[in-house]
Amino acid sequence: MDHSATTPVDPLVLDSMLPYFSELFGNPSSLHSFGNEASEALSLARRQVAEIIGALPEEIIFTSGGTESDNLAIRGVIPHDSGKKHVITSAVEHPAVLNTCAFLEKVGHDVTYVPVDSNGVVDLEYLEKSIRDDTIVISVMHANNEVGTIQPLKEIAQIAKKHGICFHTDAVQSVGKIPVNVDDLGVDLLSISSHKIYGPKGVGALYVRKGTMIEPIVFGGNHEKGIRSGTENVPGIIGLGKAMVLAQERLEPDSEKMRQMRDSLIKRILESVDDVRLNGHPTQRLPNNVNFSFKYVEGESMLMLLDMKGIGVSTGSACSSRSQKSSNVLSSLGIEDEYIHGSLRISLGRENSMEEIDYVVKSLKETVSKLREMSPLAGK
Amino acid sequence: MQVSDPGGVYLYSKKVIEEFSNPSNVGSIENADGVGEIGSTVDGDIINISIKVRDNVLEDVKFKTFGCVVAISTSSMVTKLSKGKTIDEVLELKNEDVIEALEGLPEGKDRCSGFALDALKMAIEDYKQKNK
Numbered sequence: 103m104d105h106s107a108t109t110p111v112d113p114l115v116l117d118s119m120l121p122y123f124s125e126l127f128g129n130p131s132s133l134h135s136f137g138n139e140a141s142e143a144l145s146l147a148r149r150q151v152a153e154i155i156g157a158l159p160e161e162i163i164f165t166s167g168g169t170e171s172d173n174l175a176i177r178g179v180i181p182h183d184s185g186k187k188h189v190i191t192s193a194v195e196h197p198a199v200l201n202t203c204a205f206l207e208k209v210g211h212d213v214t215y216v217p218v219d220s221n222g223v224v225d226l227e228y229l230e231k232s233i234r235d236d237t238i239v240i241s242v243m244h245a246n247n248e249v250g251t252i253q254p255l256k257e258i259a260q261i262a263k264k265h266g267i268c269f270h271t272d273a274v275q276s277v278g279k280i281p282v283n284v285d286d287l288g289v290d291l292l293s294i295s296s297h298k299i300y301g302p303k304g305v306g307a308l309y310v311r312k313g314t315m316i317e318p319i320v321f322g323g324n325h326e327k328g329i330r331s332g333t334e335n336v337p338g339i340i341g342l343g344k345a346m347v348l349a350q351e352r353l354e355p356d357s358e359k360m361r362q363m364r365d366s367l368i369k370r371i372l373e374s375v376d377d378v379r380l381n382g383h384p385t386q387r388l389p390n391n392v393n394f395s396f397k398y399v400e401g402e403s404m405l406m407l408l409d410m411k412g413i414g415v416s417t418g419s420a421c422s423s424r425s426q427k428s429s430n431v432l433s434s435l436g437i438e439d440e441y442i443h444g445s446l447r448i449s450l451g452r453e454n455s456m457e458e459i460d461y462v463v464k465s466l467k468e469t470v471s472k473l474r475e476m477s478p479l480a481g482k
Numbered sequence: 483m484q485v486s487d488p489g490g491v492y493l494y495s496k497k498v499i500e501e502f503s504n505p506s507n508v509g510s511i512e513n514a515d516g517v518g519e520i521g522s523t524v525d526g527d528i529i530n531i532s533i534k535v536r537d538n539v540l541e542d543v544k545f546k547t548f549g550c551v552v553a554i555s556t557s558s559m560v561t562k563l564s565k566g567k568t569i570d571e572v573l574e575l576k577n578e579d580v581i582e583a584l585e586g587l588p589e590g591k592d593r594c595s596g597f598a599l600d601a602l603k604m605a606i607e608d609y610k611q612k613n614k
């Protein structure tokens with residue numbers, strides 16, 4: 103129940119990868135036949151990834167994952183010799199984007215963090231108003247990893263286009279769960295991570311629309327058209343390609359199944375537990391994301407009790423005992439203090455079942471009432 | 483946020499898990515002789531400890547805690563370590579005693595471990611004030 107953190111590698115994906123660790127170990131840059139096989143496999147994976155998101159194969163750059171794709175997208179489109187530039191992003195991005203932006207600020211660029219409303223949707227008016235003559239890129243994620251809110255990318259793309267600004271989206275959480283097509287969304291750059299879609303960890307891709315000016319952030323032997331040097335992670339990339347194909351094949355049935363489980367879970371908890379709220383957008387949310395906040399109880403304690411019942415979930419809450427801070431996403435949504443400490447994210451996967459949802463509902467109710475009995479806040 | 487490493491091993495000691503999942507002395511004493519409360523909803527930890535005192539001995543100690551695994555397990559342990567002890571003995575208790583009784587706390591998670599003991603000492607202070 104923590105599929106937004108990561109997913110197990112699908113057996114079919116693993117099967118597709120295995121030969122490339124042993125018999126087909128070639129370096130795709132080598133000219134002999136071993137290298138040829140690897141290079142053909144890479145081309146296949148590139149075509150697979152491209153086709154699924156409606157791109158051309160030459161617009162796909164393989165990377166080491168979502169984090170690198172985000173870094174490359176945002177830093178890569180700022181020419182090294184351009185002087186001070188302006189970047190627009192949202193307040194609820196993944197640290198891969200937020201910390202890239204923090205670095206850019208440190209080296210002298212300006213960044214605007216567009217606020218979100220209480221459902222987690224970016225303020226489009228604010229976004230457009232913050233555009234300046236030197237704005238070079240807008241980066242807004244497709245779907246949020248904590249609260250699941252899906253952003254109005256088409257509208258943002260129109261704004262970006264009108265002002266001639268490059269538009270990047272982190273689609274790490276949305277790929278495989280909702281349709282992702284670069285032309286429908288109108289994006290110039292799009293980040294993908296393999297391990298969120300039943301592929302291996304440490305591999306991802308960046309879509310770069312033809313004609314987009316981008317510079318590398320990793321230099322070397324000019325792999326990936328010089329945009330991302332380094333001998334390709336051949337088995338990983340093959341796995342990513344396969345995972346994308348499977349995700350695409352299963353997109354409709356899987357997302358419909360997850361949506362039913364999600365809605366059942368939300369409905370039953372909201373109906374049967376007092377003082378609980380759903381974080382994120384009521385309808386514009388990932389089919390597999392549920393994020394609740396319970397009053398009077400703390401996130402880690404819920405996490406632990408559920409873990410002991412065999413349910414793995416996550417929380418954006420952190421108490422004062424830990425150096426970690428509470429999630430900036432939850433505070434950006436303006437959630438009150440009483441609710442912010444009791445957050446719980448349940449992210450479903452294709453192998454979950456309605457019976458498991460029944461068990462989660464029952465366990466969650468038990469957990470919350472057990473902790474509330476201990477809480478000095480409840481019943482005051 | 484993680485409670486176990488990827489292999490499924492808990493970051494907390496067995497004792498912490500035990501105290502947390504099966505805490506002793508949960509509740510608040512009616513007509514308590516002393517009450518101590520520490521924390522706020524902003525911090526995300528509130529520990530409330532109430533005591534019943536007879537002949538200088540903590541005859542009963544109860545806690546109510548809103549907080550993380552550490553907050554709850556230290557609260558439970560503090561009530562256990564102090565119940566049946568004299569006020570002087572309890573005032574001698576140190577945070578290290580609580581951590582030791584819990585068989586240690588993971589690095590970085592020991593910061594709020596002193597809160598429960600602080601709340602207990604506040605309850606004793608409250609009792610002393612009332613019985614001057």
Ligand SMILES: Cc1ncc(COP(=O)(O)O)c(C=O)c1O
Nearest residue numbers: 167168169196198247272274295
């Ligand atoms: C929205 C989002 N972006 C980026 C990442 C980072 O991806 P990766 O783990 O492949 O670096 C994640 C996953 O943690 C994510 O959820």
